[in-house]
Amino acid sequence: MKKQNVLIIGAGVAGMEASQLLTEAGHKVYLVEKESLIGGQTIKFEEVYPNMECSTCMVSPKQQEILQNENIELLLLSEVKEVNGTAGEFKVKVKKKASYVSLANCIGCGACYEPCPVSLDNNFEEGLSKMKAIAVPCAGALPNVPAIDAENCLHLNGKKKECQACKEACMFDAIDFSEKDETLDLEVSAIIVATGFDMLDLKKLSQYGYNQKDNVYTALEFERLYAENGPTEGKLILRDGETPKTIGIIHCAGREEQGYCSAVCCMYSTKFSHFLKHKVPEAKIKEFHSDLCIPGKSHQKFYQEALKKEIEFIRCRNIQDISVEKKNGSLQVNYQNGNIEKNTFKANMIIVAPAMLPGKDTKNLAETLGLSLDEKGFFATKSNELSPIATDVEGIFVAGCAEGPKDIPDSIAQAEAAVGKVVNLSQGKINE
Ligand SMILES: Cc1cc2nc3c(=O)[nH]c(=O)nc-3n(C[C@H](O)[C@H](O)[C@H](O)COP(=O)(O)OP(=O)(O)OC[C@H]3O[C@@H](n4cnc5c(N)ncnc54)[C@H](O)[C@@H]3O)c2cc1C
Numbered sequence: 189m190k191k192q193n194v195l196i197i198g199a200g201v202a203g204m205e206a207s208q209l210l211t212e213a214g215h216k217v218y219l220v221e222k223e224s225l226i227g228g229q230t231i232k233f234e235e236v237y238p239n240m241e242c243s244t245c246m247v248s249p250k251q252q253e254i255l256q257n258e259n260i261e262l263l264l265l266s267e268v269k270e271v272n273g274t275a276g277e278f279k280v281k282v283k284k285k286a287s288y289v290s291l292a293n294c295i296g297c298g299a300c301y302e303p304c305p306v307s308l309d310n311n312f313e314e315g316l317s318k319m320k321a322i323a324v325p326c327a328g329a330l331p332n333v334p335a336i337d338a339e340n341c342l343h344l345n346g347k348k349k350e351c352q353a354c355k356e357a358c359m360f361d362a363i364d365f366s367e368k369d370e371t372l373d374l375e376v377s378a379i380i381v382a383t384g385f386d387m388l389d390l391k392k393l394s395q396y397g398y399n400q401k402d403n404v405y406t407a408l409e410f411e412r413l414y415a416e417n418g419p420t421e422g423k424l425i426l427r428d429g430e431t432p433k434t435i436g437i438i439h440c441a442g443r444e445e446q447g448y449c450s451a452v453c454c455m456y457s458t459k460f461s462h463f464l465k466h467k468v469p470e471a472k473i474k475e476f477h478s479d480l481c482i483p484g485k486s487h488q489k490f491y492q493e494a495l496k497k498e499i500e501f502i503r504c505r506n507i508q509d510i511s512v513e514k515k516n517g518s519l520q521v522n523y524q525n526g527n528i529e530k531n532t533f534k535a536n537m538i539i540v541a542p543a544m545l546p547g548k549d550t551k552n553l554a555e556t557l558g559l560s561l562d563e564k565g566f567f568a569t570k571s572n573e574l575s576p577i578a579t580d581v582e583g584i585f586v587a588g589c590a591e592g593p594k595d596i597p598d599s600i601a602q603a604e605a606a607v608g609k610v611v612n613l614s615q616g617k618i619n620e
Contacts, residue, residue: 191215192377192614195280197268197553200228201596202588203382204250205603211259213611218374219254220266220282222549224335225324226251228384230596232312232408234415234422237459237595238490244328244417251330263372265335267549271379271557275583275613280374286367287335288344289322293362296324296332300354300363306340310419314409315400317419322354322363327417336363378583378610381567382603383553385589388442388542395511396441396540403427403519404512407456407541414463424467432471432537435464436521439477440507442543448564450593453541454481458491460539461499474500474533476523478507512538544593557584566592577606585609 192215196203199221207217219226230236231251233243254260263284270281304320312325319325321341322334342348343365355363390398390406398404403426405413416422424432437457443449454477461473480501482491495501502525504510509524521533546565554561559579562568567586570578577585585606588599 190614192610193218193375194610195220195268195278195374195376195379196382197379198228198382198384198588198590199226199254199262200382200384200588200599201230201247201250202384202590202599202603203228203380204247204254205600206380206382206587206607207260208250208253208257209604209607210610211257213607215259215610215614217260218263218280218282218376219260220263220268222265222267224264224287224333225329225331226254226262226264227330229408231326231329232411232415234411234418235459235463237455238484238486240459240462248328248330255331264331266372268553268556269371275581276377278376278379278583280376280379282372282374284370284372286338286369287333288338288341288364288367289334289336290362290364291331291333293360294333294358295360295362297360298323298334299357299359300334303353303357305351305353306337306342308337308340313412313419314406316409316412326415333362378585378613379557380603380606380610381553381557381559381579381584381586381590382588383547383549383590385544385593386547388446388545390441390540390542393441393445393542395508396438396538397512397514397519398540401427402514403430403432403536404538404540407453407460407539410460410539414460414467424464426537430536432464432468434533434535435471435473435537435539436512436519436533436535437461437473437475438510438512438521438538438540439475440479440543441540443507446543446545446564448543448593449479449481450541450544451481452544452593452595455487455490455595457539457541458482458494458499461494461497462490465497465499474502474521474535476502476504476510476521478504512540544589547590550590557581559584559586562592564592566590577602578609583613 265285272279301320301323306321307318309315310317310319321337338344342351412418560568587602587606
């Protein structure tokens, strides 16, 4: 078998799995990631269902392997801009943004963060904390090397050219303001798209009263609030300084508008109840849902264990009947229990699980790659039943949440299947 070059777009769990397997099969991988760190959404979680496994412990060996594997060329801060050719001989242009920090010189000591005078919302932390224009977004991020946000750096955007605070603080000569963006030309025989998902902006659904001021949290905000490497170092401190005592968890926000089930929110909402009961055993928790999606051989047990902890699951007639309001200074969930009873629940914390959406760049990337999208805006595959990872372009495959919402094991399974297809292709077999 001839050694092939393969392009993988997105370094979440799906992209990392595919990269590692392809190198084990003797191929070379270009792994293109638009952020300055790898691991995707999974590195935001403290633990993962159904076994409450430590997410960082599970993912960091994979991240380390990616960073150390000499057959993986990791291109951070990079995006695919042009693709020409056909299976076996794609020609790809990748734009790689300058990070202004040398991967070779930086030891990740963090001495450059503190003197930086710029303070920005930390998007990785869902805006729950601030970060400097030079920093890694959370402790334990890999690679543990910061990048400079060129738009906000006073030296690079020209607002205060003389500012070189980070450079002066660095004892290892790792800051290089002269670094330039690059365009790389790659030749690859196959492409795997593993660009993951984004979340629906809860501000678009007025029924939940989400304003980032009260104690209404999105699912990802809660993941970061709970995480030991998050903004409160895992201490459950609400926006008003209180501890959560009465908690309403609302499933499926935006499901009706999007027209599909996000597949994982019933399970991760149940995970949240387990988390909360672990930290605040006396907490009173109600989960509001319409359909409860607990599939798979190990998931029922996870749900049954939640029931044993006296977590109340309330089946509502319709997800749109659930709303949140602030009454006399406290939060309240309004809901219709079953078909008849209108009810309310006073809570000092509300967590809402918004729909998982196609990644923001999906449409542009699909145009660049010549791929179609399905009716929900995810990358389309030839046939969901018999060919769930082959796209309509021979030699291009899709894996993980780029194809639609799914959990980590299913994302990994698709990545492994995509690798099988690429290996077949390298042996002259067609994309079927
Ligand atoms: C709140 C929440 C909790 C969850 N909890 C669990 C759980 O406990 N257990 C479980 O099994 N599943 C859970 N999931 C599901 C899990 O997050 C996904 O299954 C998993 O993240 C999918 O991995 P992925 O690699 O497909 O995508 P992602 O994790 O989204 O990674 C995609 C990567 O691609 C990069 N990228 C995107 N666009 C581009 C581009 N144009 N160019 C280059 N790079 C790009 C991104 O920066 C990212 O690094 C949860 C989901 C949510 C929302």
